[in-house]
Amino acid sequence: MKRLLGLLIRVHRYTGVLFCLVFLAWFASGLVMVFHRMPEYGAAERLARLAPLEAERVGLTAADAVARAGLDGLPQRMFLLTLGTRPVYRLLGRQGWVSVFADDGRVLEPLDAQAALGVARHAFPEHAATAAVADLVTEPDQWTIGHPFALSGPLHRIRLGDAGGTELYVETATGDIALKTTRASRLWGYAGPVLHWFYFRPLRVQGPIWYDLIVYGSLAGLVVCLLGLVIGVWRVSLRRRHAGGTSFSPYAGWMRWHHYAGLVFGVATCTFLLSGMLSMVPWEWSPGNGPEPAQVLAIRGARVDPARFGLSPADAVREFAAEFAPKAVEFRTFLGRPFYIAYAPVPVAALGTAVAAAAPRHLLVRADGIDRQVGELFSPEELLEAAQAVMPDAAPVDATWLTAFDAYYYGRGAERRLPVLRVRFDDADGTWLYLDAHDGNLVQREVQRTRVERWVYHGLHSLDVPWLY
Incomplete structure (x- = not known):
């Protein structure tokens, strides 16, 4: 012994x-x-730095935009937003994103370095004089591991030349700013997530x-x-x-x-x-608590059909403009019913404050052309109908309208929104569905094994138990 x-x-x-x-x-x-987490170009800043949409400049219909995009079928997702000061439709097809200008119908060609520099200067006018092209990123670097290059194309890296050492990554296919890093965020990125997850590029790829x-x-x-x-x-x-x-x-x-x-x-x-x-x-050992793609599509559909949108995008912009200056409008369907959704941007000066960290205000505009209903939330009855469409072979045990987090649906800041409808079913897996009342999305699915994972992983690793979190 x-x-x-x-x-x-x-x-x-x-x-x-x-x-x-x-x-x-x-x-x-x-x-x-x-x-600190990995560097990002957050949704609040992305929206804040876009130019407002002007309804008078939206001359192309959504159906014409789909026709000119040359997609193989209807788009999977569709937006109306701005590139520079011009309105542009952005459509996701099987081969990636296609952008069609809404003022003259021209299809956006892949951006060269100077065009990408112009995007950066427009988004960050305070650094327009010092911004410069760094290089073309054709494969993942340390900060773009996991970026969908197949959809976005290569990325132009732009240095703003500011005191913070800011660098932007601009997509060639869309002109979208995919990522922003600063000297500080890169430092903390290495000291935190990269070291913790062994995310060193040569290994992670x-x-x-x-x-x-x-x-x-x-x-x-x-x-x-x-x-x-x-x-x-x-x-x-x-x-x-x-x-x-x-x-x-x-x-x-x-x-x-x-x-x-x-x-x-x-x-x-x-x-x-x-x-x-x-x-x-x-x-x-666990299926994860993200909804399955088929479950998401059961609510919002696999394709966006402009023929369902009786209300024109230009008129939708006018509806939103009565409440706030819209900068991006998404075409959505909920159980086959079309609607537009837009989020109120925060001022650029408020970025980094609690105002920007909070969940942004949004509006839903019904788009079937019959009733221009404007609202902010789907009702519990509508969300319950959606939950039953996701689980047609199971019966709901109960449905609870949550205005506060429970032990499984929770988060910090704007990463999780309230209210949601939680629907529990009587199937063999003990499925719970959480549906976001703001946009009707199925945002979380819990089954027996994921509820075990919540305590074994999140509870032990992050110490996010109810009396501490």
Whole structure:
């Protein structure tokens, strides 16, 4: 037994030297992530820096825009917004995004460097004099890992030349600013998410290798941690005291502190390692709480048909303009019924404040041309109808209108909106659906295994339990 104990101690000692450095990096970067995430060009800033839509300049109908876009069928999504000062339809087809100017019907050609520079100067006029083209990004760099290059085309990287070292990534296919980074956001990005997730570009672009490293590295660390706990418990003596009867540990000095601290923090480390590993959904143990594509399409449909929109986009802009200056309007359908949705932009000066962090005000305009109904929320009855369309073979057990977060639907700032309708069904998986009253979207789906994941992963890893979160 002593020989076995000695072997375990040596294995724990030498593997612990390696893994403790990894654990230190994970814990330190996790603390950074409480305050900083990856660089982004947030929705509030994206909307704030667009030019307002002018109804008088929208001369092309939505049907004509679809015809000129040359898509293989109807678009999957469709918007009316501005590029520079000009109104433009943006349509998503099977091959990617196509933009058609709403004033003259011209199809947008891929942007060259100077056109992308013009987009950046218009969005950030305060830096128009110093902005300059950096390069063309044709494959993922550190900050564009996961960007859909197949849909957006290459990205023009523009340096604004400001004191903050701001860089913009402009899509060649759409002229949209896909990402904004600053010197500070890049620094915190490295210190937080990149270090925590091992998101270093050369490794991360090798998807399967990166995935296996995280999963099996976490598993190996968990074994090392459990080994330390086994040794620590084994070496505790409750009946035979050491150091003159004052200690339960046979060790002295720093080793005694290591023994006691390891027993306490080793348990916490094990929970972080286990929950972090489970967040990668190894062996497909959980389906995830995102709705399935077919469920989303059961509500909003697979295609946008302009023929259903009796109210013209120009008239929709006028409806929104009675409340706020619209900058982007989306064509949407809800159970086959067409409507437009637009969000009120915040002033550029308010970016970075609590005003910009809050959920933006929005309006829904019914677009069938029969009744120009304007509102802000779908009713519980409409959302329940949508939930039943998603789950036609199951019966709802109850439907609850949530104006406060519950234990499974929650978030910070504007990342989760209220109210939502939660509908629970009597199917074998115990499905719960959460539908956003602002736009009718199915935003979350919970089944038995995802509710377990919520506590095993989020509860243990992020400590987001109701009495702390």
